[in-house]
Amino acid sequence: xTKAGSRTGQWAAAIFLLLVSFGAVAVAVGVSVGIxxxxxxxxxxxxxxxxxxxxxxxxxxxxxxxxxxxxxLSRALVAxxxxxxxxLSGAIMQALLRNPLAEPYVLGISAGASTGAVAIVIxxxxxxxxxxxxxxxxxxxxxxxxxxxxxxxxxGGSDRTILAGVAASQLFNASTSYIVTTSGNAQQARDVMFxxxxxxxxxxxxxxxxxxxxxxxxxxxxxxYARVLDAFAFGDEAASALGVNVGRARxxxxxxxxxxxxxxxxxxxxxxxxxxxxxxAARFLVGPLHIRLLPACxxxxxxxxxxxxxxxxxxxxxxxxxxxxxxxxxxVPFFSIILYRFQRAS
Amino acid sequence: xxxxxxxxTWKIGGTTILHGVSLExxxxxxxxxLGPNGSGKTSLLRLLAGxxxxxxxxxxxxxxxxxxxxxxxxxxxxxxxxQHAATNANLKVIDVVKLGRFPHRSMFSSWTPADDEAVxxxxxxxxxxxxxxxxxxxxxxxxxxxxHIARALAxxxxxxxxxxxxxHLDIQHQIGLMRLVAELPVTSIIAMxxxxxxxxxxxQLIVLQRGQVVASGQPEDVLTEHLLREVFAVDxxxxxxxxxxxxxxxxxx
Numbered sequence: 157x158t159k160a161g162s163r164t165g166q167w168a169a170a171i172f173l174l175l176v177s178f179g180a181v182a183v184a185v186g187v188s189v190g191i192x193x194x195x196x197x198x199x200x201x202x203x204x205x206x207x208x209x210x211x212x213x214x215x216x217x218x219x220x221x222x223x224x225x226x227x228x229l230s231r232a233l234v235a236x237x238x239x240x241x242x243x244l245s246g247a248i249m250q251a252l253l254r255n256p257l258a259e260p261y262v263l264g265i266s267a268g269a270s271t272g273a274v275a276i277v278i279x280x281x282x283x284x285x286x287x288x289x290x291x292x293x294x295x296x297x298x299x300x301x302x303x304x305x306x307x308x309x310x311x312g313g314s315d316r317t318i319l320a321g322v323a324a325s326q327l328f329n330a331s332t333s334y335i336v337t338t339s340g341n342a343q344q345a346r347d348v349m350f351x352x353x354x355x356x357x358x359x360x361x362x363x364x365x366x367x368x369x370x371x372x373x374x375x376x377x378x379x380x381y382a383r384v385l386d387a388f389a390f391g392d393e394a395a396s397a398l399g400v401n402v403g404r405a406r407x408x409x410x411x412x413x414x415x416x417x418x419x420x421x422x423x424x425x426x427x428x429x430x431x432x433x434x435x436x437a438a439r440f441l442v443g444p445l446h447i448r449l450l451p452a453c454x455x456x457x458x459x460x461x462x463x464x465x466x467x468x469x470x471x472x473x474x475x476x477x478x479x480x481x482x483x484x485x486x487x488v489p490f491f492s493i494i495l496y497r498f499q500r501a502s
Numbered sequence: 503x504x505x506x507x508x509x510x511t512w513k514i515g516g517t518t519i520l521h522g523v524s525l526e527x528x529x530x531x532x533x534x535x536l537g538p539n540g541s542g543k544t545s546l547l548r549l550l551a552g553x554x555x556x557x558x559x560x561x562x563x564x565x566x567x568x569x570x571x572x573x574x575x576x577x578x579x580x581x582x583x584x585q586h587a588a589t590n591a592n593l594k595v596i597d598v599v600k601l602g603r604f605p606h607r608s609m610f611s612s613w614t615p616a617d618d619e620a621v622x623x624x625x626x627x628x629x630x631x632x633x634x635x636x637x638x639x640x641x642x643x644x645x646x647x648x649x650h651i652a653r654a655l656a657x658x659x660x661x662x663x664x665x666x667x668x669x670h671l672d673i674q675h676q677i678g679l680m681r682l683v684a685e686l687p688v689t690s691i692i693a694m695x696x697x698x699x700x701x702x703x704x705x706q707l708i709v710l711q712r713g714q715v716v717a718s719g720q721p722e723d724v725l726t727e728h729l730l731r732e733v734f735a736v737d738x739x740x741x742x743x744x745x746x747x748x749x750x751x752x753x754x755x
Binding site for chain 2: 254391
């Protein structure tokens with residue numbers, strides 16, 4: 157009876173926490189939508205959104221309404237989903253590789269996606285957003301297979317996978333630089349460099365539809381594998397002894413992270429450190445069990461990225477910093493702390 | 503019938519670690535696996551737990567080839583306690599023990615009272631009930647080992663495989679653990695170094711040397727002065743203990 161009671165209590169607490177978290181994401185998005193070259197009060201923001209989804213019909217400035225709905229809201233929501241996806245990918249890779257430094261950026265998957273996208277833009281293989289995304293996808297999976305091959309498929313140790321990732325990062329970053337520097341067009345090269353550091357500038361509702369679909373699917377698959385990820389705590393062999401099909405679990409989960417990363421990089425460029433910083437912070441808050449950790453990562457990642465986007469627009473007036481600059485400025489000190497503590501622990 | 507190994511050969515790279523090893527564990531009995539460092543004990547246990555596939559020969563679980571069974575099905579039967587199982591995740595003791603229920607749950611099934619019962623009884627048996635909420639990083643080596651054993655017991659196995667489980671334990675917990683395993687109603691296979699403990703608690707012994715079985719049977723038949731000299735390179739005298747009548751080994755030098 158008491159056990160059933162405590163379980164109901166746990167559910168109530170979990171639902172309450174989820175509601176509070178969604179509230180926090182909504183507030184962050186609201187603030188983000190209000191900030192910009194054209195300041196718009198929070199109330200107008202709210203009314204513009206409720207107007208569009210048919211809850212209210214308040215008369216508003218049409219420019220305000222368009223700016224909010226078509227530019228800023230889609231941008232803030234895409235930022236939220238990208239943050240969630242990168243944090244989720246980081247958490248999955250850290251669990252599978254049992255390495256606190258693992259994330260898509262460190263493992264070269266982001267670099268692969270960049271190379272693919274840059275090859276499309278500069279070498280002119282096709283045109284338009286669709287082919288750029290396709291290039292990023294191809295690049296991300298090329299990097300994924302390169303790392304898998306170099307680390308001896310699913311049987312290599314996690315250290316080998318990290319080393320293979322470092323090699324992949326170097327290779328693909330060098331390829332990207334090669335393509336950019338040997339291209340004749342200086343303006344194009346500049347645009348690409350800016351895109352590489354990450355920007356939410358171009359994203360609209362079609363991007364939102366794609367990223368929310370991919371991330372939604374990714375989150376569901378990851379949550380189904382939450383217990384499997386827990387079973388990896390003591391290593392591949394221990395997971396196998398508990399009945400996990402280690403090879404299959406690793407392939408599915410790596411493929412899901414590669415898919416999420418490729419989608420995100422193809423839209424907003426390669427943004428580092430979110431996948432590294434957020435899972436560690438979330439683990440500190442909710443503990444190491446993945447059924448709690450993964451949702452916490454998604455929510456914390458969403459909030460972090462929306463705030464980083466605000467900072468990128470608000471830090472220097474009349475100018476937008478690349479989002480990767482902001483996340484790296486926060487991420488590198490954090491990375492150093494992890495390295496330092498990791499060194500002491502071993 | 504329980505676990506039976508049939509002429510198993512296992513290689514790492516070009517080196518043959520096990521040469522046609524055969525053994526049969528008696529149901530409900532405790533089988534001790536002895537041998538010097540590097541004699542292939544850990545490799546043999548891994549093959550018996552189905553974590554690696556032998557290059558030749560097979561492992562039979564109640565007559566079924568282990569490699570033909572799914573991982574989850576094997577894990578419901580066989581629990582394995584590794585020698586060095588470390589983690590950098592600061593899991594609580596209870597969460598580690600709950601991992602033992604993994605093979606009994608499907609991806610969608612929720613936690614049941616039966617799961618609770620298995621975890622509770624495992625915690626109590628391993629003497630970790632009071633430390634259930636402690637984090638992994640705060641545990642001593644012995645407590646970590648007992649948590650692993652609780653996790654294995656929570657799997658409700660019919661076969662329990664342990665790789666030198668008494669490492670890191672003080673003498674009280676060494677004896678306690680051996681008695682615990684001996685009293686469990688499961689078939690157990692346990693690799694160990696302490697020959698006196700093996701003689702005291704095990705029903706059957708197998709001795710490995712350079713990847714081959716050199717002796718097997720009852721402790722009093724296996725543990726001879728000749729074998730100790732040949733396999734372990736020690737001079738010893740063996741007599742029946744006046745206290746428990748099992749063989750007792752006095753090392754001479």
